[in-house]
Amino acid sequence: MSMVAYQRYVQLSQSCDSEERGQAAHIAAMAYLGHRGPADEQAALYAALMNFLDDRSVKVRAALAYGLLHSEHAPRPIMLALAQDAPVISRAVVQFSPVLLDADLIGIIRSGDPDMLAVMTMRPALSTRVALALVRIEDPDLCIRVLARDDIALPEDELMVLAERWGEDARTRGALLKRKDLPGLARRHLVGQVREALMGTRIVKGAIQPRRLDRLMRDACDTATTSIGEREAGRGRVHYAKALIEADAVNARLMLHALVHGQVLFFADCLAELAETPRAKVFTILDGGSRAALNALFARCGFSAPVRNLLARMVSHARTADLADDLAARHFIVSLLIEELITEHEGDIPGTLDEVFAYLNEQNIALARAAARGVMPAFAAEVPDAVMVPDDRPNRLTLPAA
Template sequence: MIGYQAFADLSQSSDSNERGHAAHLAALAYLDHRGPADEHAALYAALIGFLDDPSVKVRAALAYGLLHSPDAPRPIIVAMLGDSPIISRAVLQYSPLLVDADLLPIVRSGDVATLAAVAERRVLSLRLVSALVARGEDELTIGLLRRPEVPFGAALLDSLAAGKGADAKMRGALLCRPDLPASARLVLVRRATESLRECRMVKGALAPERLERLLRDGTDNALTVIGETASDDTAFVDGLVGSDQLNTRLLLQAMVTGHVMFFSACLASLAQLSREKVFVLLENGSRPALNALFLRCGLDPAISRLLVRLIMLARTADLSDDVAARHYVVTALTEELIAEYDGDIPPELEEAFSYLSAQNVTLARQAARGVMRAFAESSTGVLALPLIEDEPQLQLPAA
């Protein structure tokens, strides 16, 4: 409690610390006021008076008392936006009274420190985020991207991926967003692939052919994983079909890795059929029905027959999780092709056969990892080795 006259004397003191104390007391008393209306009006007038105090300490004490409250007088909060930077930035960051119309003009013309203060607000609208990103301050944008509660919107994320995806830090922040659209994620994966391709350390560690194969396989696998996650996104799949990004290799990759939803979505888009009908055909359709589906998709007859065989084999195994099952299916399919054509694979199947052969090697390696160690840990027997007959030592003439 403090008397009216004592408070008036404190407010008129020549000591800025005492005036600052009075300003802070007035702010707290105004926000928690439960007395008569004339007292409330007098407190409001006192707050207005402190706005013109020559000492920044006094005005800062006033701001500190008001800036977190939704009940603070709006004229005072707005006036503080034009105060010294230490006060205006605090108000920008914390005051819940400010609306987008208050903040947008400041964002469009403010310096980096001012933008950073706005970017630290607890709640940001998509409109405000778009204005902040439009200023082109990459570190600021990365900080916003790393806050999952900040709204970005699909269009803004697509724009950032296309325009800033070459930067590794920006790419990482974008890829961590749970709301990143599938189209933007695919763009970023391809940018990452290009960065790896041009990295001197990577180029020096791998032969060019092997590096290209690894990057191509990784990109294809990433596309099918993204497509499986976004299989309900008709625009994404239709975009792949419309831009001719789908090919036999990707269809095989999707099926071999167990990404059946993406595979069926691609076929539905190509054949202009419902996804439900395509999925039922893949699950239970006969060979003629499946062949007709693939021909309707515009695939080569030989490729259609190959995919029919793959689906029939895949129905007997779980390709989504079991690497050994994938290896079995690809091995069986490859052997069937060799047997059918007596080793003379036709030209229209050469690309698909090469892909299956390469996948067979990769899957064999994956399936074999740890098998012997697991066997050795669970068995107590002795490994029988063939006897090696002694051969005469080769005698070389003295040098």
């Protein structure tokens, strides 16, 4: 500032008009942040900033705050004082000021002001420590705000806790499911909560016959479980399959579902855990092992002889098809398995295969429906003038009107 500018500043700062004092506060803030001169001048500017903290007008203190708000060089004592000022000032400081440390924010969290906590979730940068402190308050709105921040890395165990805590709350559950870093076990738990919520919804129960609804939900949950497992296996996280096995959630139906849908990584992880066999060896057997080797592997997993034979047959068919992406191949192989089972057992399916045979029939119907969608419109587009039902009935006598 020149000498004249300083004189003008003094006039503004001593004015009875809060607008003019606000101008002075803003000028002082800009001068302090841009100062490159002697130390005594900087000390004078710092003292000027301090004096504005005691101004009776909120407008003046707000002008001071907004002048310093986004700077990393703003004086911490002043910003801490402003963070305890009127709500219009304190919220802005808590939301934007980069000079506030995690310890400062934790102290504000302990104060419990809900409005301050909400604006804190909107800070340009939020550390994991502060984010965890916010979600542990167990307020669903705060939790959703933090979960929506994909720039914040949250520990897997904390996400598991949140899934357990908020699984029945639809909004928080949705926010959790949107996170790409959600652990597979937490995601599967939340999918189960979605199933329960849908099963209990009147509009769903009233629109779908109970047995069909149960089949639809069971198939959807199997798909979710194996899809999550495939993604976890692709990331090298074998604990997902291990946890499912420990929870007794892996059975012949689920294994067959994974194989039918081409989720080979999850299928192999489950086999490796069940058979206590290295994953690489399991892949070698699945890729080119003999029928005897496949049966031996499935025997180590504890499957019955009929189930072992069925899985071995399915693996042999799967080697020649892309079941992950080819819907027609899935339908063909499932239909073929059903025909082979009927022929092999002369129509008398063993009781040990009741569950998997029922599953194959369900899948056959579902896959046939999916494969049939769009076939007729595509055919009609190719032959638009073809007659679907020829009218070869004899012409009827038409009598003139009386």
